[in-house]
Amino acid sequence: MAGRKDWEVVIGLETHTQLTTASKIFSGASTAFGAAPNTQASVVDLALPGVLPVLNKGAVDCAIKFGLAVGSHIAEKSIFARKNYFYPDLPKGYQISQFEIPVVQGGSLTIQVGSGQEAVSKTVRLTRAHLEEDAGKSLHEDFAGMSGIDLNRAGTPLLEIVSEPDMRSSAEAVAYAKSLHSLVMWLGICDGNMQEGSFRCDANVSVRKKGATEYGTRREIKNLNSFRFLEKAIETEIDWQIETLEDGGKIRQATVLYDPDKNETREMRSKEDAMDYRYFPDPDLLPLAVSAEMVAAIRASMPELPEAMCARFMAQYGLSAYDAGVLTGSHALADYFSATLAAGAADAKTAANWILGDLSGRLNEADIGAAAAPVTPALLAGLIKRIADGTLSSKLAKEVFAAMWAGEGDADRIIEAKGLRQISDSGAIEKIVDEVLAANPKSVEEFRAGREKAFNALVGQVMKASKGKANPAQVNDILKRKLG
Amino acid sequence: MSIELKDVNHIANLARIDISPAEAQAALAQLTNIFALIEEMQTVDTTGVEPMSHGIEVNQRLREDRVTETDQREANQASAPQVEAGLYLVPKVIE
Numbered sequence: 001m002a003g004r005k006d007w008e009v010v011i012g013l014e015t016h017t018q019l020t021t022a023s024k025i026f027s028g029a030s031t032a033f034g035a036a037p038n039t040q041a042s043v044v045d046l047a048l049p050g051v052l053p054v055l056n057k058g059a060v061d062c063a064i065k066f067g068l069a070v071g072s073h074i075a076e077k078s079i080f081a082r083k084n085y086f087y088p089d090l091p092k093g094y095q096i097s098q099f100e101i102p103v104v105q106g107g108s109l110t111i112q113v114g115s116g117q118e119a120v121s122k123t124v125r126l127t128r129a130h131l132e133e134d135a136g137k138s139l140h141e142d143f144a145g146m147s148g149i150d151l152n153r154a155g156t157p158l159l160e161i162v163s164e165p166d167m168r169s170s171a172e173a174v175a176y177a178k179s180l181h182s183l184v185m186w187l188g189i190c191d192g193n194m195q196e197g198s199f200r201c202d203a204n205v206s207v208r209k210k211g212a213t214e215y216g217t218r219r220e221i222k223n224l225n226s227f228r229f230l231e232k233a234i235e236t237e238i239d240w241q242i243e244t245l246e247d248g249g250k251i252r253q254a255t256v257l258y259d260p261d262k263n264e265t266r267e268m269r270s271k272e273d274a275m276d277y278r279y280f281p282d283p284d285l286l287p288l289a290v291s292a293e294m295v296a297a298i299r300a301s302m303p304e305l306p307e308a309m310c311a312r313f314m315a316q317y318g319l320s321a322y323d324a325g326v327l328t329g330s331h332a333l334a335d336y337f338s339a340t341l342a343a344g345a346a347d348a349k350t351a352a353n354w355i356l357g358d359l360s361g362r363l364n365e366a367d368i369g370a371a372a373a374p375v376t377p378a379l380l381a382g383l384i385k386r387i388a389d390g391t392l393s394s395k396l397a398k399e400v401f402a403a404m405w406a407g408e409g410d411a412d413r414i415i416e417a418k419g420l421r422q423i424s425d426s427g428a429i430e431k432i433v434d435e436v437l438a439a440n441p442k443s444v445e446e447f448r449a450g451r452e453k454a455f456n457a458l459v460g461q462v463m464k465a466s467k468g469k470a471n472p473a474q475v476n477d478i479l480k481r482k483l484g
Numbered sequence: 485m486s487i488e489l490k491d492v493n494h495i496a497n498l499a500r501i502d503i504s505p506a507e508a509q510a511a512l513a514q515l516t517n518i519f520a521l522i523e524e525m526q527t528v529d530t531t532g533v534e535p536m537s538h539g540i541e542v543n544q545r546l547r548e549d550r551v552t553e554t555d556q557r558e559a560n561q562a563s564a565p566q567v568e569a570g571l572y573l574v575p576k577v578i579e
Contacts, residue, residue: 148571148572
């Protein structure tokens with residue numbers, strides 16, 4: 001293994017986020033995923049002669065939303081350009097993109113590297129974000145000597161978000177990608193589905209000797225569509241570059257692909273035969289003007305951003321930074337928390353504990369989002385009320401939660417049906433305690449001889465005799481009084 | 485700026501145009517004239533003039549985000565040379 005400690009790693013990411021518009025960026029065809037091949041490819045997407053692109057306002061709104069969320073400059077005027085290359089899934093022979101003047105310029109994203117107490121905050125600067133169209137799909141198998149072309153995806157709107165080379169490790173790159181992923185989903189501009197290719201990263205990686213001021217030669221790893229592959233591909237590339245340099249070799253600027261099966265990065269094309277895209281302004285599209293009114297309207301429609309909501313949860317409800325951070329990690333979870341409080345759960349801390357504990361555990365197990373949880377915020381709020389008023393001990397509450405998850409109704413109904421009401425009648429508890437004391441003279445003797453453990457054994461016996469329903473605090477008090 | 489025959493062939497290759505040596509020579513002569521014209525235009529002082537990206541000084545009109553197209557696959561594929569399972573077939577390409 002190469003000597004990492006002498007080298008500094010430099011990483012920049014280019015992320016393609018598929019925007020959640022109903023129709024394509026330049027045509028009125030649907031963007032829905034999974035349709036039969038070519039049923040959503042209109043004459044504009046097919047580049048039939050004489051057709052003209054008409055820009056989708058929905059895609060522009062998404063770009064502005066993103067720009068506002070990361071503190072970018074929204075260009076009053078931006079330009080669409082043609083990026084020329086030939087490939088069968090690009091029927092026009094060029095991709096409409098933005099080159100010299102993109103709609104979103106600058107900005108930054110604050111990321112948390114590491115987790116829990118170890119987490120370190122870092123700011124990654126953004127270069128730009130520009131609107132462009134996706135290409136179609138080529139299928140190379142199953143057709144003897146031929147490739148099959150599906151143009152349903154052609155013309156799907158993308159926002160390509162470009163970072164500055166500010167990341168210094170694969171962990172930082174992954175933290176950035178995750179943070180960006182949750183932000184675009186939070187804003188509702190991207191569904192974040194990485195399997196379907198809605199969020200994919202290209203990583204520009206280079207290394208340089210510690211203390212060097214010039215960047216090393218970079219290689220670009222294309223099309224990483226999972227956080228795990230992003231991390232592994234960058235790690236593999238770093239090792240390869242350091243080894244190559246330490247062996248006296250040189251890095252050649254190139255585009256590479258990551259092969260997860262062999263865990264290696266492989267050169268796709270070098271700079272010498274890199275494409276010459278011959279960008280030029282697209283004469284079919286006039287400049288995109290974004291007025292101050294348009295920006296103001298979008299700003300007004302934007303949801304509270306996760307960072308602000310996290311700070312508010314801490315200040316307003318006294319949640320820890322960690323709890324507030326996890327709750328605001330997804331819009332669905334944050335909404336669930338807010339809805340639980342709105343449904344009458346008085347104790348925010350208890351609500352947070354249930355959401356981050358039992359609820360999240362069950363959601364993970366079932367692999368569903370918070371919005372699809374069978375225990376709705378109203379049901380959870382009902383449960384929390386019964387904990388607060390002493391009807392349920394925490395142990396009984398877990399039983400009720402499980403029953404609610406199984407669809408057995410609300411907390412009150414389950415408490416009645418299963419007879420789970422906590423026994424808080426001190427007379428009733430006293431009666432059970434007396435019986436337990438009479439049946440366990442040995443434990444009583446041991447306790448009187450100074451063995452604290454015997455006390456716990458007696459508590460256990462009382463709880464058992466009450467089928468777990470006796471109020472534990474009262475059991476403790478009564479036992480102490482009787483033994484004392 | 486002057487242009488050479490190898491530039492012509494490079495541009496032809498980028499544009500996927502198959503040209504004969506005679507055609508390349510003719511294109512070289514024509515392109516050289518065009519470059520001369522550009523050179524003349526470059527002498528105009530444009531200090532303080534904002535570059536235009538389009539010949540018409542109007543801004544792009546935006547379309548509401550609505551699906552307006554229906555499935556026209558059958559009509560669209562009627563003129564395709566080869567189709568299978570709803571896909572357009574082309575000579576195999578793998579980068």
